Amino acid sequence: MLFRSAVPVIRLWQLTKTYGDGEAAVHALRGVSLSVYEGDYVAIMGASGSGKSTLMSIIGCLDVQTSGRYLLDGVDVELLNENELSEIRNRKIGFVFQSFNLLPGSTALQNVELPLTYAGVRSGERRRRAAAALDAVGLARRYGHRPAMMSGGERQRVAVARAIAVNPSLMLADEPTGNLDSVATDDVLAIFARLNTEGRTIVLITHENEVAQHAKRVVRVKDGVIVDDTRQSPIDGPPPLHTLTKYAPAGAHR
Numbered sequence: 185m186l187f188r189s190a191v192p193v194i195r196l197w198q199l200t201k202t203y204g205d206g207e208a209a210v211h212a213l214r215g216v217s218l219s220v221y222e223g224d225y226v227a228i229m230g231a232s233g234s235g236k237s238t239l240m241s242i243i244g245c246l247d248v249q250t251s252g253r254y255l256l257d258g259v260d261v262e263l264l265n266e267n268e269l270s271e272i273r274n275r276k277i278g279f280v281f282q283s284f285n286l287l288p289g290s291t292a293l294q295n296v297e298l299p300l301t302y303a304g305v306r307s308g309e310r311r312r313r314a315a316a317a318l319d320a321v322g323l324a325r326r327y328g329h330r331p332a333m334m335s336g337g338e339r340q341r342v343a344v345a346r347a348i349a350v351n352p353s354l355m356l357a358d359e360p361t362g363n364l365d366s367v368a369t370d371d372v373l374a375i376f377a378r379l380n381t382e383g384r385t386i387v388l389i390t391h392e393n394e395v396a397q398h399a400k401r402v403v404r405v406k407d408g409v410i411v412d413d414t415r416q417s418p419i420d421g422p423p424p425l426h427t428l429t430k431y432a433p434a435g436a437h438r
């Protein structure tokens with residue numbers, strides 16, 4: 185059994201975010217309070233413009249709130265300097281975006297090695313770990329392929345491999361299946377289910393109910409506030425629908 189900390193991984197208190205000021209001010213978040221504990225798998229849903237990506241940027245330490253507090257693993261993120269923040273972004277958090285954000289001129293292996301380079305991992309070990317991450321997402325035969333030679337689903341799996349290469353405890357994904365067909369979506373969800381079963385906390389933004397039903401908890405955002413928070417399955421235990429996926433929790437490979 186996994187050890188569960190009593191301290192939430194993510195703790196938000198009355199978080200607000202305002203872009204611009206005066207007449208032009210946009211109140212993207214208007215007081216969001218949320219706690220996410222280790223091992224949870226949270227889907228954040230809401231209409232376009234409701235503040236989901238803003239919330240994700242703050243959780244991912246890519247942006248700071250206008251007011252309120254954010255504790256990440258009990259640490260007040262506002263008190264950290266730029267070096268400490270980039271250390272956290274690089275080692276503790278794995279990011280996956282809708283548009284993959286891969287380097288087009290680099291191979292799959294090189295793309296996955298990048299965060300390991302930033303983390304100071306030496307080349308032999310780097311290559312070994314990047315290859316293992318690609319193997320774990322079913323891309324063992326794609327090491328030398330560049331993004332242009334891969335399907336959208338394969339590109340997103342490279343992006344997931346890059347996110348897990350440093351072995352982060354928290355995965356953040358903003359519409360990771362937004363550009364994928366249903367088969368590729370199932371692949372990515374299967375990988376997320378396995379990562380969660382292995383103990384990683386996942387926060388995923390989606391507007392698709394079919395995607396959200398794979399999460400343990402669904403948080404709905406509207407006009408910058410949380411309007412609903414529903415648990416679909418317990419934190420301690422596998423995510424819902426995991427038995428339908430081809431990446432079995434035992435870690436079986438295709």
Ligand code: ADP
Binds near residue numbers: 230232234235236237
């Ligand atoms: P979602 O991801 O749910 O579509 P966002 O968090 O991207 O929502 O946006 C919430 C609101 O904040 C929107 O009205 C959007 O136009 C605005 N917004 C987002 N980012 C910025 C920015 N950098 N500057 C100004 N307004 C922004």
Ligand code: MG
Binds near residue numbers: 236237238
């Ligand atoms: Mg968004």
